[in-house]
Amino acid sequence: MNIPHRAGLENFPPYRQGKTPADIDGLKAFKLSSNENPYPPLPSVMEAVAGAVSSINLYPDMAAGDLAAAIAERWQVSPENIALGAGSVEVASQIILAVTNPGEKVMFAWRSFEAYPLLVTTAGATPQPIPLTADGGHDLPAMAAAVTPETRVVFLCNPNNPTGTVLGAAEVDTFIRSVPADVLVVLDEAYVHFNRDADTAVGIDMFRKYPNVAVLHTFSKAYGLAGLRLGYAIASPELATTLRKVAVPFGVTSLAQQAGLASLQAEDELQERIDLLVTERGRVHAALLEAGLPVLPSEANFLWLDSGERTGALAALFEESALSVRVFPDEGIRITIGSPEANDRILDVARHAAALLAPLH
Ligand SMILES: Cc1ncc(COP(=O)(O)O)c(C=O)c1O
Structure with missing residues (x-):
């Protein structure tokens, strides 16, 4: 007999990994x-990973204490503000699990990071996608107007994947002020290191200003550690504590922790x-x-x-x-x-x- 699956997943497409290039004669792919x-x-990062290999028979430090302290120092926040995960995608998932009850809504611009609807649906929450503007940006006024009492989390992807557009500081400020104070606004800054826009919203500034803001960062892109899976949230101590509760236990490996520390030293x-x-x-x-x-x-x-x-x-x-x-x-x-x-x-x-x-x- 087939095991019944959770309703809603039968027609749900799995996350689509980027394709590998075709093998064409004479062309480097x-x-x-x-x-x-x-x-x-970087050689220093490889050395740090190699140094950790001899202890992979042991579980990693679940709190990733040294890394959390180094990240906290990097952003001048407390280690209590840092929650880590196996990539920022896992931290985004933690946020949805920590904040929403079944059926509650998670808003994001669409098109944006493809994992958002998947993470929301698998958590039992309801995606609330709001179409991008014609020039590929977030439509913040439309997003603010679409917030309902069921909306618990709003992801703002800055710069947006896949359109590369940036959210301005003033418009994000207005947006955060216009949503109820108990709605969590997450600034997903996976590509923050590449952002040279002088007027951009800056996640850490918004975090310092508003208690209902969290920031998502990753080591996958600018730091080049996609294969090791390491990301984190900067959040209120209360939210960060709850994120640790819903995190996959030992999800951040000792290799990732060492690579993260070495990368912060090699900025x-x-x-x-x-x-x-x-x-x-x-x-x-x-x-x-x-x-x-x-x-x-x-x-x-x-x-x-x-x-x-x-x-x-x-x-x-x-x-x-x-x-x-x-x-x-x-x-x-x-x-x-x-x-x-x-x-x-x-x-x-x-x-x-x-x-x-x-x-x-
Ligand atoms: C906007 C955005 N957020 C988060 C992620 C997740 O990255 P990772 O899980 O590798 O940290 C990605 C990856 O493509 C992304 O584009």
Whole structure:
């Protein structure tokens, strides 16, 4: 006899991992579908991980005390404000589990990080997606107006995945003031290190100002530790305590803890790589525009092609060139900024595409 499953999951698609690139003869393949960092781990980080390998027969420090203290110091908050998880996706899940009762609502802009609706539904809560504006940004007035007594959490993704748009400090301030004080506003800053917008909302500033704000950060993107799974929330001590209750026990491995500590000590070195990626983002963005492709400005480590019904044709061209990109059928394509070599390939495809598919606007 089949085991009955929880209602609602039967038609629910699982999280879609970024595709691996096609194997094309004579072409080096590049995976640009998961916003990963193209640079290998720093030697000091690899050394720290290697040093921890000899004790993997033991459970990790569940509180990750040293790492929590280092993160707290980095942001000038108390370790009590830090809750860690196996990637910020797990911390986002902890937040939903900690704050919502079954049926209550979690709001987010849509399209945004693809895991939000999945995490909300698997927690038994109800997703409340609010469409992006025509230029790919959060529609904060619409979001504020859509808050109901059932809305318990609002995720603001800044910069937004996949459109790369930024939320301004003034508009986020107005938004937080306009929602009830018992609604948790989470600033998901997975791509914060790549954000150079002078007017951007800054999660830690909002956290210091408003008790109903939490911030999500990850070591996966700028720090290049996607494979080790490490993320954290900066939250009130009360919320952080509850997040630890719903966390997967021992979810943050000793290897991840050591890598996180070593990365915090190597922030200057990591900054050089971040700067290179930001420079490459500018180069690729300008060249895509020049080629006539409908690319949005981005403050993250990826670019969004607003390609609409041309998406399938364009995606095929990337695939034929051994590039995997994130395709949203009939909507658009998200391309991660990779190494200069990978980025040159994107531009080759773009120029070819512009000639083949013109006009793209
Ligand atoms: C907006 C956003 N938040 C959170 C995450 C989760 O990252 P991780 O679980 O690797 O920390 C991602 C990953 O793509 C993301 O795009």
